[in-house]
Amino acid sequence: MNEAALLNVFEAAHQLALKYQRPVVAVSSRPAPTLDPLMLYEAHRQGVFWCSHSPDLTLFGLGCAWQIEAAGSQRLAEVNRQWSMLCADAVIDGPRPPLLLGGMRFDARQPCAPHWAAFADASFHLARWLLSEDGDGRWLRCQCVLEPGSDPVELAHASVSAYQQLFVPSHSAESVPQxxxxxxxxxxxxxxxxxxxxxxxxxxxxxxxxxxxxxxxxxxxxxxxxxxxxxxxxxxxxxxxxxxxxxxxxxxxxxxxxxxxxxxxxxxxxxxxxxxxxxxxxxxxxxxxxxxxxxxxxxxxxxxxxxxxxxxxxxxxxxxxxxxxxxxxxxxxxxxxxxxxxxxxxxxxxxxxxxxxxxxxxxxxxxxxxxxxxxxxxxxxxxxxxxxxxxxxxxxxxxxxxxxxxxxxxxxxxxxxxxxxxxxxxxxxxxxxxxxxxxxxxxxxxxxxxxxx
CATH class of the missing domain: 3.60.120.10 (Anthranilate synthase)
Structure with a gap:
């Protein structure tokens, strides 16, 4: 992924963030025929993985560029509000739009058990790097949120560094615990x-x-x-x-x-x-x-x-x-x-x-x-x-x-x-x-x- 090309996209989003004084999402997508979502998830064991059928779609996301957490009975309305605002002036370079992935608790009124403490009432993440595979092939997205005070140069450099981490797996040989x-x-x-x-x-x-x-x-x-x-x-x-x-x-x-x-x-x-x-x-x-x-x-x-x-x-x-x-x-x-x-x-x-x-x-x-x-x-x-x-x-x-x-x-x-x-x-x-x-x-x-x- 070219840092100069990312910088152009991020700078365009930053200009809109300054103009409207609110966050703006930017996404740049490119074909990635040699990358395999399951192999990458298997290697990293982090982020998000998704594989659905009818229609077929596989996703692997690594890193968190932005998140929404909301609580209570109106949690989905709040997620919808924040996501709609963020995407209102999205800067999209390539054919793939920004994509958010997450979930919610079954019952927001139930007291949260300690082992569920990391999972909010509703929690959605925008992956920094998102690989998708569907009927149109494999595509790699870089997703970023630009604030009025953001530095596009710094974010472009950080994104490329995160991209390089895709190819540095943390995987070791599996041992099945007793x-x-x-x-x-x-x-x-x-x-x-x-x-x-x-x-x-x-x-x-x-x-x-x-x-x-x-x-x-x-x-x-x-x-x-x-x-x-x-x-x-x-x-x-x-x-x-x-x-x-x-x-x-x-x-x-x-x-x-x-x-x-x-x-x-x-x-x-x-x-x-x-x-x-x-x-x-x-x-x-x-x-x-x-x-x-x-x-x-x-x-x-x-x-x-x-x-x-x-x-x-x-x-x-x-x-x-x-x-x-x-x-x-x-x-x-x-x-x-x-x-x-x-x-x-x-x-x-x-x-x-x-x-x-x-x-x-x-x-x-x-x-x-x-x-x-x-x-x-x-x-x-x-x-x-x-x-x-x-x-x-x-x-x-x-x-x-x-x-x-x-x-x-x-x-x-x-x-x-x-x-x-x-x-x-x-x-x-x-x-x-x-x-x-x-x-x-x-x-x-x-x-x-x-x-x-």
């Missing part, structure tokens, strides 16, 4: 929570509530997040991958669920609820899948999610369409019912308005929403942090993509926290729901290579 201790609520105690939920459903207080489990591993050494991501990538099937670093903590996962995507004003999502195991042979697997598509309890749970997504979006979109029947989404260890949904954003509305309208969906919270959230706060017994919450990216043109952070783990020095949950509805059996969480935990446990002696 588990010193595994802490989890005993099966009988968690199943008792499910029984409590079924009583609330029987009494008419709830029609559905999602209860999750938290497994904590104490380790003899830190886990290599790059090696874990490589293994997740090799077996990703229909999952989307993400890794978000904050300090020496990393939140990563392989989730089947997209919350909401926006491309040129067109929103796409899918309702995902109703699960069954994968079977060892194609014939058995087909039988399990056919049974799932005909299971009244699973279809009822799924239809509740479809209805709530449609109702949530109805006030901010037009041309809303949902498939009349669910299809199967098959992953490595589990298969789900999935219904595609699409719509067009109304004028003046943003992707983050859609996220605000949908989160938490009944697939991760329950119905009625407020009652289910209250039940979770009282009975679940741990802080979900960013688990089951939206993580994603948005660019200066209003495009973006957000996932629901399921099948995920929080990696901290010498600890690892895993999460999995399931929807409790009328007809649920506590022992079956526990087994479902075991199946969901398996994909991350395998990728993390956690072994307990």
């Amino acid at each position: 588990v010193i201790e595994r802490n989890a609520l005993p099966a009988s105690q968690w199943q008792a929570k499910v029984a409590n939920a079924l009583q609330a459903i029987d009494s008419g207080d709830l029609s559905k509530v999602v209860l999750a489990r938290h497994i904590e591993y104490q380790l003899e050494a830190s886990i290599d997040s790059g090696a874990v991501m490589r293994r997740l990538h090799e077996r990703r099937n229909q999952s989307h991958l993400f890794a978000l670093h904050r300090g020496d903590s990393c939140f990563m996962g392989a989730t089947p669920e997209r919350l909401l995507s926006c491309q040129e004003g067109r929103l796409t999502t899918h309702a995902l609820a109703g699960s069954a195991r994968r079977a060892p042979t194609p014939e058995e697997d087909q039988k399990v899948g056919t049974g799932l598509l005909a299971d009244p309890k699973e279809l009822h749970e799924h239809q509740l999610v479809v209805q709530t997504i449609v109702q949530g979006l109805s006030g901010i979109v037009s041309e809303l369409q949902a498939a009349t029947r669910p299809e199967l989404l098959r992953l490595a260890t589990v298969q789900h019912l999935s219904t595609p949904i699409s719509a067009r954003l109304e004028e003046g509305r943003s992707l983050l308005d859609g996220i605000q309208a949908l989160h938490p969906t009944p697939a991760v919270g329950g119905l009625p929403g407020a009652t289910a959230m209250s039940f979770i706060r009282r009975h679940e017994g741990f802080d979900r942090g960013w688990y089951a919450a939206p993580v994603g990216w948005l660019d200066s043109r209003g495009n973006g993509d957000f996932l629901v952070a399921l099948r995920s783990a929080l990696i901290t020095p010498e600890h690892c926290h895993l999460f999995a949950g399931c929807g409790i509805v009328d007809g649920s059996r506590p022992e079956d729901e526990y087994e479902e969480t075991q199946i969901k935990l398996a994909s991350m446990e395998n990728a993390l290579r956690l072994s307990f002696n």
Whole structure:
């Protein structure tokens, strides 16, 4: 990347920052056919990594040129406000716009556990260097924010120095740490929570509530997040991958669920609820899948999610369409019912308005929403942090993509926290729901290579 070319872009942004007396974002993008996002993440184990499908997009970002942190119930509105202001006069050199990536806590009202302290209510980073790979090839972006008091020469020089660090990997040979201790609520105690939920459903207080489990591993050494991501990538099937670093903590996962995507004003999502195991042979697997598509309890749970997504979006979109029947989404260890949904954003509305309208969906919270959230706060017994919450990216043109952070783990020095949950509805059996969480935990446990002696 040429320092003189960067300086021209930064100086143009600095002039606008002086004129308007506020920060202005600058981005310069160039083709980078020889750089590989996964290899770079594997080497550095820092920044952000993202790999989604339909459409395919892989991102690796290193360094933080700017960040937004916001708290409380209006956190997404504040992120939207700051990002819109920053991008109002963006200086864009090349075909790629500025792109921001981050996420938020599942429940801003829940007290924050110490292991989630590095992850704010909402936190989004503008990577200094961002490598992307999509249908148009690989592109490298340099992103920078110019303040009225910034020195463009100094920032251009610092950016080139950071670029050179891309090729100085900190990777060493992976050693899989042994588990010193595994802490989890005993099966009988968690199943008792499910029984409590079924009583609330029987009494008419709830029609559905999602209860999750938290497994904590104490380790003899830190886990290599790059090696874990490589293994997740090799077996990703229909999952989307993400890794978000904050300090020496990393939140990563392989989730089947997209919350909401926006491309040129067109929103796409899918309702995902109703699960069954994968079977060892194609014939058995087909039988399990056919049974799932005909299971009244699973279809009822799924239809509740479809209805709530449609109702949530109805006030901010037009041309809303949902498939009349669910299809199967098959992953490595589990298969789900999935219904595609699409719509067009109304004028003046943003992707983050859609996220605000949908989160938490009944697939991760329950119905009625407020009652289910209250039940979770009282009975679940741990802080979900960013688990089951939206993580994603948005660019200066209003495009973006957000996932629901399921099948995920929080990696901290010498600890690892895993999460999995399931929807409790009328007809649920506590022992079956526990087994479902075991199946969901398996994909991350395998990728993390956690072994307990």
